[in-house]
Amino acid sequence: MSDARDTLFRYLTMLQLIPRFPGRIATPVLKEKLAERGFKIDTRSLQRDLSQKLSTQFPIGCDDSQKPYRWYFDRDFQCQLPALDVPSALTLVLAEEYLKGLLPPVVVGQLSPHFTDARRLLDEMNANGLSQWARKVRAIPNGKALIPAEIDESTWQTISEALLEQKTVDVVYLSRSSETEKPFTLHPQGIVSRHSATYLLAHVNGFEDLRQFALHRIKQATLSQHPWQAQPDFDIDRYIQGGAFGYRQGPSDVTLEAEIAKPVAWLLQETPLSETQTIEALPDSNWYRLTAQVPDDQQTLWWLMGMGANVKVTAPATWREALKKSAEQVLAHYQDTTLTYETH
């Protein structure tokens, strides 16, 4: 890829080596990195390129308060090399709508240059026709949108770097139970984003057991000098399916059989429960018979629960019983409540 004798390509490489704003890179470091990539160039040329070429043509800033100058891109600049096309831009807008309800603001913010880029493209496209794309695209999230827990930008950066580079982190953690802030040294093994909260899976230095740490309860995070230690036999999928996040999953799929009302039948015809689903009309009613291989997990059970009276599960028996029991308990609640209100 890198011909040592090509200015255009060297410029491109430089532009890729200069980080976005919170980050910055010193001139000599840049020279070093360029040399690594086959661009052995004089320091003077580099300086000229930076201060005369790049920074006049690109939103590149320079911190000249100390002597090896540091260079950085404007915080929100973004340039796709094959420029965004219209369908991709639209997809990005949709993706942002969904992700805003799923990931902490800071994490989505990490991608904001991409989204801004997409919006800019759409804006420019309609500068004349003012088609107001923003009024034309909506994403309706699946289920109730809870408000994502807020986390700190530097926390996210430190944690993700530690996780991926296999380093340990020193954190100050606000424990869920004790409500006190405690310092820990953690050995990160994984990250799980569930609903709208994001958790770090790690073991505490000196201990063997894996624990979950909610990112939004990490008050401070810095990379640590401790050597990182792997969790032997760690498998994130097995961990999740073991029920760690309230989503226990049986070892194998089960065959769901149920009678479903017409609206549910229509929904499932468009977005099936699973690959193997079949739906057939029941005689003399607006009901349908559903058969599907589905995972034996909490999620599916909750989904069935949310369907309320529109679904009548016949198998597996454990689920039928679970739904029945749940309904009985709910009913008991409300009969209590009514009584309480009446006796007042």
Next chain:
Amino acid sequence: MSDARDTLFRYLTMLQLIPRFPGRIATPVLKEKLAERGFKIDTRSLQRDLSQKLSTQFPIGCDDSQKPYRWYFDRDFQCQLPALDVPSALTLVLAEEYLKGLLPPVVVGQLSPHFTDARRLLDEMNANGLSQWARKVRAIPNGKALIPAEIDESTWQTISEALLEQKTVDVVYLSRSSETEKPFTLHPQGIVSRHSATYLLAHVNGFEDLRQFALHRIKQATLSQHPWQAQPDFDIDRYIQGGAFGYRQGPSDVTLEAEIAKPVAWLLQETPLSETQTIEALPDSNWYRLTAQVPDDQQTLWWLMGMGANVKVTAPATWREALKKSAEQVLAHYQDTTLTYETH
């Protein structure tokens, strides 16, 4: 931004004008577009740049089967200008995990160069340490993940272009009720992605009323020559809240009061229902009292239903009644079922 006399910048502009693969651009057209942007250059220079500079340094292809050559980028090439940093790459991986369950494969595929880019960065980062990031990051979707409806790539491209450029489309549509394919000319007004299905809001040529068209039931779509006509007074949010997608929403928020079990209290403390939520412990029990201003919509009601016996709603009364009634109906289902099974 564009100094007419700068090769580097002209190259950059060219690279942005060349579309990704399914698209292509002819040499004279490129020359024209460059001229529009202030780069008045000889055709010969353009030809040299393309065939000798760019296509040797970039994954750019050329269709030379007909005489005005057509140029295009490799389908999956991606180059961010400030290169991706580690946290952003991780965020992209998470985003992809979520979106795969929410948007049709083709639509997510639209963004695949971005995701591929992120994965490549992470792969390279760990080339030595083989940290296997792919085994460390998971996103657990909110609610049951239904399988997104499949739609055609060209359909998505045509529809999104039509929507944004205010053009009409000729489609062949597989009607939900009649199961027959019919041709329509549509005036697109909006796109709504719900759960895992995506709908086009449009009115049929010659009619005034707005209808929904599921994208996966559009069998064919081509841009039409008919002049596009706006829907007077169209407001996508009002349309959705009017109940068009089964999510009717009352005009104003309601105050939800409920007693909730400990696990729910913990969940809501981390990811609140709304900005105004309060949770206080009830004496002598593991229960808590929840108060929150929430929208008066179906989504919230479903969420409450999914919580089953862990939530006891006290206000608003309409919701309490709805939940009670739903539980009664469910119970009736299962008592019937039990009887049926017993009499066998």
Next chain:
DNA sequence: TGGTGATGCGACAACTAATGTCGCGTTATT
């Protein structure tokens, strides 16, 4: 606080690349 090595920058000559033009052969178009 003074010395030493890095860094930034202007200037300049040698070098390299980019540009427009012309001519020729080939390919669409009618």
Next chain:
DNA sequence: AATAACGCGACATTAGTTGTCGCATCACCA
């Protein structure tokens, strides 16, 4: 079959790029 459009090699001209040197300034350390 004729004509216009396009791709491409060659070449002189022009413009830009590169390394080097010298000097000023700044960071760092004893």
